[in-house]
Amino acid sequence: MQCPSEGESSSSGSPSTTTSSRGDTDLDGEEKICAVCGDRATGYHFHVMTCEGCKGFFRRSVIKGVQFTCHFTRSCTITKAKRRQCQACRYQKCLDAGMRKDMIMSEQALRLRRALRQQKQHPEQTPTEEPSQETGLTAEQEQLIEILTEAHKKHFDSSFAQFIHYQPPVRLYIHSPRSRSPQDPAVPPLCPFSPQDHLESYPEEVLPDVFSLLPLFADLSTFMIQEVIQFAKAIPSFRSLPIDDQISLLKGATLEICQIRGNIIFNEETNAWNCGQHCYTIQDGALTGFQQIYLEPLLKFHISLKKLRLHEAEYVLLQALVLFYPDHVNVTQRDEIDRIQEQIALTLKNYIDQRHPLPEGRFLYAKLLLLLTELRTLKVENMRQILRIQHTQDLTSMTPLLSEIIS
Incomplete structure (x- = not known):
């Protein structure tokens, strides 16, 4: 299954990406869940199954090089409802889930x-x-x-x-009702032919003596x-x-x-x-x-x-x-x-x-x-x-x- 590219619309139109980018359910009907916040995932982004929100958050954070600070104990719960409350813990959870900074592409x-x-x-x-x-x-x-x-x-x-x-x-000799011995001078010699020529166009009795x-x-x-x-x-x-x-x-x-x-x-x-x-x-x-x-x-x-x-x-x-x-x-x-x-x-x-x-x-x-x-x-x-x-x-x-x- 091909994962959709980061920064691109999920409706890429490519048959190889449609399955993963559509992302609502797996083939067995099980709903896909974002590994960061638990929201409905849209596919693999930066190596991890995530929702569009966490995909965009992670990409912006890496590109801008922002240094986040947690005002609590760096153990904030990240859910769909609370994911905006602490950017530091959300970013750390992205990393812990396996999201890769090296997969982020420039514009x-x-x-x-x-x-x-x-x-x-x-x-x-x-x-x-x-x-x-x-x-x-x-x-x-x-x-x-x-x-x-x-x-x-x-x-x-x-x-x-x-x-x-x-x-x-390997020398090939063409046998036909009028075949001659290899030493017979009447046998047409090997000669180049133009790209438009076809061996099939020769009558069987006059096929050239060729090398295979x-x-x-x-x-x-x-x-x-x-x-x-x-x-x-x-x-x-x-x-x-x-x-x-x-x-x-x-x-x-x-x-x-x-x-x-x-x-x-x-x-x-x-x-x-x-x-x-x-x-x-x-x-x-x-x-x-x-x-x-x-x-x-x-x-x-x-x-x-x-x-x-x-x-x-x-x-x-x-x-x-x-x-x-x-x-x-x-x-x-x-x-x-x-x-x-x-x-x-x-x-x-x-x-x-x-x-x-x-x-x-x-x-x-x-x-x-x-x-x-x-x-x-x-x-x-x-x-x-x-x-x-x-x-x-x-x-x-x-x-x-x-x-x-x-x-």
């Missing part, structure tokens, strides 16, 4: 959260307001970038020097997935989550992170991915078994993302933003994951505002959000294509890790 962060959620709900809309300019990154944001960058550098080998154990391509890149794809996918897993494990906030949540986040994000990393090695002049000594194009993807319905949008996505000229820190933050996605069905620590994602999103926004001055940085953050929406659509089609290949090839035995990710 600027709240505005960013609202914009981010609106962009998720309406990805087709282009923001009409110009991004606000920040003076710089906070120490906490600088530390976040440092942690993520270190994890990325340690577990992303752009030279693919460690990718040494792979199977060679499926074994290589299997090993390459396993190699990249392993690197993504190690990247995630190197992030302290990821390791602190329950193991089931870690698995859910990895299953939901690994394929997308692989694409973001693929954009780092994408050559926009040749429209190819340079994996060390090897170079691959979408034509190779077609020979592997992927269809143009996936390959053409994939190429368009990489060209669009590459044109944004992202810095290494932005690529890293983008990977983390995809990793900490709180809307996966099976996650249990939805509030914490949501908080981490917002911290990453705000850091990315501030970094862009600082390092990409206008007009270069105009709507760059909004463009990234739109591309992330497109990337999620690509992931769905990618999984469908992999499952399709599995039905025709022995892909499961070749890539058990990939099969686990898409399960």
Whole structure:
């Protein structure tokens, strides 16, 4: 159950938040009670089930930094009727109940959260307001970038020097009523074809003699997935989550992170991915078994993302933003994951505002959000294509890790 964000209306409209923010009763019909004053609670706020009044009181007290004083013995009874009589004891009871000051967001962060959620709900809309300019990154944001960058550098080998154990391509010979021997010079040679070409468009008797890149794809996918897993494990906030949540986040994000990393090695002049000594194009993807319905949008996505000229820190933050996605069905620590994602999103926004001055940085953050929406659509089609290949090839035995990710 996702808890509503602090400072936001309980009627957010998001299916994942409606249950908790509606807050009158639990699923079993039991009424929710504020842990501070006993009033009817509206959901979890700052990590504790509270009413709107205590939520607002705690937030204002922390933001203003007010030092309250109890005029009695610091043991005042806090109820719905008496909660206004002693602010000191009410504030202390908020802390004793477990309300967390570190979960309180600034007004600027709240505005960013609202914009981010609106962009998720309406990805087709282009923001009409110009991004606000920040003076710089906070120490906490600088530390976040440092942690993520270190994890990325340690577990992303752009030279693919460690990718040494792979199977060679397998020669395929097409058998037809008019098949010839492999040595027959009349057999059409292997030749490149345009992205618009389809292997299915060839008559069976003139299908080109091709190499199957499926074994290589299997090993390459396993190699990249392993690197993504190690990247995630190197992030302290990821390791602190329950193991089931870690698995859910990895299953939901690994394929997308692989694409973001693929954009780092994408050559926009040749429209190819340079994996060390090897170079691959979408034509190779077609020979592997992927269809143009996936390959053409994939190429368009990489060209669009590459044109944004992202810095290494932005690529890293983008990977983390995809990793900490709180809307996966099976996650249990939805509030914490949501908080981490917002911290990453705000850091990315501030970094862009600082390092990409206008007009270069105009709507760059909004463009990234739109591309992330497109990337999620690509992931769905990618999984469908992999499952399709599995039905025709022995892909499961070749890539058990990939099969686990898409399960």
